[in-house]
Amino acid sequence: MNRRLIVFLSALAAFVAFAAAVFLYQRHTLQAAALQASEQAGAMVWPHSPVMGAVDAPVTIVEFFDPACEACKAFHPQVKQILAAFPRETRLVIRYTPFHRETSVEAVKILEAARAQGKFEPVLEALLDGQRAWTAQGAKTIDRAWALAQSVGVDVARARQHIASGSVDVLLAQDVADLKAIGVRATPTFFVNGKPLSSTDPEALHDLEKSEVESVRKLPSR
Template identity: 25%
Template sequence: MPTRRTLLAATAAATALAALPALAQAPARTNPMPEELRRALERDPTAPVLGNPDGDITLTEFFDYNCPHCRTMLPLIQQLVSSDPNLRVVYREWPVFGAGSDFAARASLATLPMGRYWQMHAGLLTMRGRAEEATVMRVAREVGLDEAALRQGMLAEPIERHINTSHMLADHMGLAGTPSFICGDEAVFGAMTLDELRDLVARGRRTMGVAS
């Protein structure tokens, strides 16, 4: 799938702000992405963070466990993080491939307070077949999770809030699908090579005035 690059222009960002009450009072900025929108993308406490939590640049990925291109990106993101000690990666679970994807996203997010998110995340992205209730629970058992506790955890309010926010942000920024990557003021849709990911992060650092 070819990538599609777009700049997150001020007008598009303003539309997103209008849809999110917590962001509605964003002041005008010369930066194309208002700070409130950037905070929603990069600093949501419900979102899993990989890499350096105090890194100088954030790469946000919108993904779905049933997206084949998202699965191919898993080892590349891991390589990117390993090679860049100042990179912070935020994962936004954006289930757009049906009920199985929604179940997988909720199950995965429920493992975050259990300290098992990365095992579950990797298990779901590397398993064979579609993510649906039966296969998701099979992966949960394989990584040593208690099924009853997991199902209870899936009902937590932060999970609902995370998924709803992902849909709202993606809709009002006009994201085309998964995977979508955002760094600095640029969004890229589609599978990327490791070099393309590095270039996106480098451009993000330049946009944000971060010395490389």
């Protein structure tokens, strides 16, 4: 047999073996994540969690979200498109995941103070749009986040009083405990009706959501 052909076939066999190993590893990882998610289903959604979309929707997207995370910002337009595409069937539940430490914690406090004033979504949009400004290195960059919140109508004095009450600290402590129990290690991490998203491709989130919505639509009406 030609030496080049032997080398080529050997390389091809090695590549196939590697691809198979990667596939099996990814399948095992996904199955483990699904099992862990099902075991921790009660830790997915709490009454204190922010909700976007129809509160009684049959399909729930849970997003473990860090307002300082660039990937969360990149995914956000796709999430909004999904909510717009399936408005009656979908709700988004946000769980805070402060992986950027103090910067994330301060941003979560601003979001929760805004939610208490009925301004969660406008502040969320403002913080994501202006993310680079308030996550940059330097003293008092979080002041820029406060300025963004104020620009969309947040009463800063009332917001600071809300934060001082300690209620946000309690909520955040619960979210941190849950993300550890579920095994969340990166943001954003998504679950759709308890099923973990197996890809970092925003289109994969849409496909998983569409599949769940279609399953719901096939159910007989009550």
